[in-house]
Amino acid sequence: MKKIIYILIAIISASFLACENNKIINEETVSEINPNNLYAKTQFNFDMKDFAMAVSKAVNTNKSFRKLIKEEAMKQFDGDYDILLSNIIEKSVAHNDVDEGINTPNKVKANFRVKDLLEDAFYTLNKENKLESTRAKTIVKRMDSRQLTAASSSALIDELSEEYPNLQISVPIHAEDLEDESYIPPVVFIPDEADESTTEYLPVFDEDGITMIDAVDEPDDAVLVIGMNERILLVTEDVTPPTPTNLTAQVKEYGIYLNWMMPTETDATNTSGYRIYRAIGNDLSYTLLGSVKGYSNREYIDINVTNNVTYRYYVIAYNDYQTSEKSNYINITPSRPNAPISFSVDPEALNIIKLSWTFAPEEYNGKVNIYKRQMGISISYGSPIASLQMPADEYFDTSITPGQKVEYKIERETATGKSLIKYDFIHVPYRDISKNSKVFIRKLKFSDIGKIESWWKGAPEFSIKALGINGNSTVEIGNFFIRLKNRDNNSWTTVPNNKGTVTYNWKPENSRWYDCISFYFVEWDGGGTIFNPWDNLTLMGQKFAKVYETDKTSKEVKGALEMLEVTGELIKELYQEGDEKIGYVHLNYYDNPKGEYSTNSAEKGGVLTVQFSDVE
Structure with a gap:
């Protein structure tokens, strides 16, 4: 969901609620901010704004x-997902998928190019009185006066390309979103006066017109950005690139790292990138290994290497016209130890994690270095938490915190160096995985009792059905009937064991294992039985939120949960007439067993909170 602030200009006096991940714009903010006021009224900004509108119309009407935008961006001609306008204006595209009913100059043109598509977009925008650039309006008007002749139809795009040779369409983030051919990205333009330290919002266009996008927080999806390319100058024709120098090679944990230098005159006018060539062993015939785009990107990692094999390399620079002389030659023979054959991390007992690994029989020598990091908190592993002399094949980590997600890596170190890395991770459980675990409904409270129970009925009562999810089936664990102790809002009622015991035997790999336990709540008003007699509910009979999936959830369960997302209609009325449906919460084995979980009342409002426990 994009963090774009949609503002409907025609009703700016109203307040707006954007989609789930968008920001709320209150009435005061809307009165102060208008997307048309986000740029100075200069010729440059008018040109950029009008061009952004034309690109937006093109992406909205032409698959x-x-x-083409996706394909050109993926080329990363300057090392980033940038597309120079001058590089694509002559490329062919299909005619529009959407006919807007306007007789544009190039509507029936046989050889339809990008420049024709954009000219037609400008023409349509002028008919809609949306252009601000004097240049654009003048040329489009001239097109009209010449009765839409093809000779005049490309003048505007050619003029923009000549005036702004570095004008580009870029995809600065989430370029992978463009793989979805149905995704239509919004189009941002960068005003000339935009400043990274002060600019809060940028103007953006989508199918509904001009809106605003947060300039500080990164959007969640791809956007196209109109601006000037800062990475390149124009490559001069027939200029030979400078020759790379001082090529070096180093054995790293991820492969062979290559690095080279360039003369000071190297820039985008003479160098577009580099090509790396490699020969293996005694074969002295070099073949192209890979390439690097952008004149300032001067390193490469060869990950496809084998111990005790000699590799030889050289590098050349290239541009659109010529290539440089070869760099110096370099050769290197990696002799690092082999990586482990296997490595696994598993819970052993309460607050104990077991790490185990295997090597080839002849490789149990040297030592094993063990590292760990807390996922989502740290990106660095730091020093090893342990270094064990071989033939060690396991390690027990007792310095852990329940609920954390921890990633481990190990390497083998010998006199010849360090091996490649092996990784594994775990969501540290709160429960002792070596023992049967208990689940109790320990406490209940409701935020606004008056919404679900009239005062003259006293304290509310809840009917609760517990369902154990196991693979592709659901087992009914039990039904519970719990009355709150009073009518005080947000006041905990403690549930005795004889009324809140769910299970004594929750443990992986035993006969009473559940991937998740779901609790369905109804405020009971005495409509007969607590629940309709509808036994053996299937997994698809509940529409669960996937909040309880973990890294250890099986593929089968994940598949079933995917099915749940689109069914849900199999849920039947588990309550009698007059009862109030409250909602459901889910307890995963890896969740805090003493945690608090809440659900909003599905019918009357208010929040029910339940606290579980694993202790009697």
Whole structure:
């Protein structure tokens, strides 16, 4: 969900609620901010704004153009997902998928190019009185006066390309979103006066017109950005790139790292990137290994290497016209130890994690270095938490915190160096996985009792059905009937064991294992039995939120949960007439067994909170 602030100009006096991940714009903010006030009224900004509108119209009406944008961006001609306008204006595209009913100059043109598509977009925008650039309006008007002749139809795009040779369409983030051919990205333009330290919002266009996008927080999906390319100058024709120098090679944990230098005159006018060539062993015939785009990107990692084999390399620079002389030659023979054959991390007991690994029989020598990091908190492993002399094949980590996600890596170190890395991770359980675990409904409270129970009925009562999810089936564990102790809002009622015991035997790999336990709540008003007699509910009979999936959830369960997302209609009325449906919460084995979980009342409002426990 994009963090774009949609503002409907026609009703700016109203307050707006954007989609789930968008920001709320209150009435005061809307009165102060208008997307048309986010740029100075200069010729440059008018040109950029009008061009952004034309690109937006093109991506909204032409699937072929969207595909071209994706393909050109993925080329990363300057090391980033940038597309120079001058590089694509002559490329062919299909005619528009959407006919807007306007007789544009190039509507029936046989050889339909990007420049024709964009000219038609400008023409349509002028008919809609949306252009601000004097240049654009003048040329489009001239097109009209010449009765839409093809000779005049490309003048505007050619002029923009000549005036702004570095004008580009870029995809600065989430370029992978363009793989979805149905995704239509919004189009941002960068005003000339935009400043990273002070600019809060940028103007953006989508199918509904001009809106605003947060300039500080990164959007969640791809956007196209109109601006000037800061990475390149124009490559001069027939200029030979400078020759790379001082090529070096180093054995790293991820492969062979290559690095080289360039003369000071190297820039985008003479160098577009580099090509790396490699020969293996005694074979002195070099073949192209890979390439690097951008004149300032001067390193490469060869990950496809084998111990005790000699590799030889050289590098050349290239541009659109020529290549440089070869760099110096370099050769290197990696002799690092082999990586483990296997490595696994598993819970052993309460607050104990077991790490185990295997090597080839002849490789149990040297030592094993063990590292760990807390996922989502640290990106660095730091020093090893342990270094064990071989033939060690396991390690027990007792310095852990329940609920954390921890990643481990190990390497083998010998006199010849360090091996490649092996990784594994775990969601540290709160429960002792070596023992049967208990589940109790320990406490209940409701935020606004008056919404679900009239005062003259006293304290509310809840009917609760507990369902154990196991693979592709659901087992009914039990039904519970719990009355709150009073009518005080947000006041805990403690549930005795004889009324809140769910299970004594929750443990992986035993006969009473559940991937998750789901609790369905109804405020009971005495409509007969607590629940309709509908036994053996299937997994698809509940529409669960996937909040209880973990890294250890099986593929089968994940598949079933995916099915749940689109069914849900199999849920039947588990309550009698007059009862109030409250909602459901889910307890995963890896969740805090003493945690608090809440659900909003599905019918009357208010929040029910339940606290579980694993202790009697």
